[in-house]
Amino acid sequence: MFFIDTIETEGLGNRSYLAGGAATAAVVDPPRDIDRVIAAAAARGVRISHVVETHLHNDYVTGGLDLARLTGAAYLVPAGARVSFARTPVADGDTVGVDDGIALRALATPGHTPHHTSYVLEEHGRVAAVFTGGSLLIGSVGRPDLVEPRLTEELARAQHASAHRLAAELPDETAVLPTHGFGSFCSASRSAGGDATTIGKEKSVNDALVKDVDRFVSDLLAGLEDVPAYYAHMGPANAAGPDPVDLSTPPLTDAADIAARLAAGEWVVDLRNRIAFAEGHVAGSFNFEAEGKIATYLAWMIPWGKPVTLLAESPAQLAAAQRELVRVGLDRPAAAATGTPRDWIPEGRGPRSFPRATFADLADRAVPGTRDGRGAGSPTVVLDVRRDSERAGGWIAGSVHIPVHDLHRRLTEVPPGTVWVHCAGGMRAAIAASLLDAAGRDVVAVDDSFDAAAEAGLPLTDGDRNR
Incomplete structure (x- = not known):
């Protein structure tokens, strides 16, 4: 049998x-x-x-x-x-x-x-x-x-x-x-x-x-x-003919070395969930959740051959991410660290953070291209980082569209203002928000299902008509 x-x-x-x-x-x-x-x-x-x-x-x-x-x-x-x-x-x-x-x-x-x-x-x-x-x-x-x-x-x-x-x-x-x-x-x-x-x-x-x-x-x-x-x-x-896989622990690093790697232009990737990252992270680091499609999106976006340092909340999270990454040829992280941002940030410096929100929050705040709902502050920019096929099904009127896998090469195309970035569910918006935050932009990560945009009363269009 x-x-x-x-x-x-x-x-x-x-x-x-x-x-x-x-x-x-x-x-x-x-x-x-x-x-x-x-x-x-x-x-x-x-x-x-x-x-x-x-x-x-x-x-x-x-x-x-x-x-x-x-x-x-x-x-x-x-x-x-x-x-x-x-x-x-x-x-x-x-x-x-x-x-x-x-x-x-x-x-x-x-x-x-x-x-x-x-x-x-x-x-x-x-x-x-x-x-x-x-x-x-x-x-x-x-x-x-x-x-x-x-x-x-x-x-x-x-x-x-x-x-x-x-x-x-x-x-x-x-x-x-x-x-x-x-x-x-x-x-x-x-x-x-x-x-x-x-x-x-x-x-x-x-x-x-x-x-x-x-x-x-x-x-x-x-x-x-x-x-x-x-x-x-x-x-x-x-x-x-691929080499045998190596899943041994990469060299462990400290706050000073992490800062030096960032200054040298290397990628430092925080594997924690997007909520924890938004609340506090190393300035200049990027957020690719270990529980998301880390292999697909990190390998898609990182310049091939660029050294990467992984920051994880636990050895188990680090090991799981390594396993995901070797499957797409990202074989050996340059370095790694486990713990929390206070372990990764040099003494005297503080963590970066940015707010998370829903589509209802966006609807209450402003519509794209206007000042915020209180009549002050920078313009509101809505950035849609979904794929072309997703956007074809409808988008927020006035929003800017740059798929997340292109964003790192097109950051200069994002208009000035506070950027409210969204995808279909939140994971890719978190990646995009981390890229924008690292570039010094004011950003809000919309962590919500896109279905909620219409329910919140945001103006949507499908290319032929508004609704």
Whole structure:
């Protein structure tokens, strides 16, 4: 009897899988921190015999090469992928035995990348599941624009064909087990329909299977958003062969050294929650909550190679953040410290702080571009840091729009005044507020759901009309 265990990497919106039988198992698209995979195999009492990649990943550093070296497993990589290390090349139709009666069969499914390969799990010749990587996702497909701009339309058409191949060749009851699509920016659109699906279900809901190819490609390309900047570094790292991961504690630092690092232009990142940061923090530090999408947004925004110092409230918080960051190639913090701002600020200096508010507070205060509600003070600037697709659904009239991942490069575009910064829920607004505060701006972080903006009576527009 086969089993399939799911290994979640929630911060990146990805899943890896351990699948096998009584004695041996294969790992599909392993994360960088392979200790989680080894623990899963140990819990099952199985030996890892195969490590399998559906494609060269653009959104995270794989742990596949390290895992294969450590366990002695065969490392299966699509034959068309250009890599600089020894591996077992896999071509369409190849089958490998994983355990007694359990096998993986390769299906070429180009689209997310030219060499993308899905793997059908079979037990005694019966199809049980298909690992679709970045091909067929839950209600969506993997985006086709991560390899080369000139190939984007060609790969979008290939995605359509690959989805139809999977639908045609596999039974409706086949479980579809993608790597991407659970919040990953590798998904071409937001996945819909929960966290489980089958080939039969996808036939009725997935755009790749319900639209003709021309409409599918047109809609897909029109909906693509910005690619996280760190993606440019992931593919080359995976092709070269990532180094083994190092999760040891970084050098610990003190207040004087933190001040010196800030003066040198290094990034000092406070991992505490946004409430604690707003109440008091090291001047010049940035707030990326450890409990948020720290890997995605810090890796997206930090100049690649810039030294980073992590400030955490506990060793456990520091260790968790390190684990998140190595998954996207931010391997070794330059330094770290734990405690509270009073431990991180030189004697004689005080912490910085800024207020938090709701959309109701903003409505009571002023409307964009006016003086505050008491008729005095600086102009009120409302800064929207959501993505383009979110803003398209409606925005506060008169607000300035700069997506959070662009803000560090566009701070000079924020008009003078007190900046009330918001996103859809508060996390990205906190990042943006910390950037503005570090730049010396007067800022208010709106920590509220955007749905509350209309309830508060703020003037909203959708581009065609005010409401």
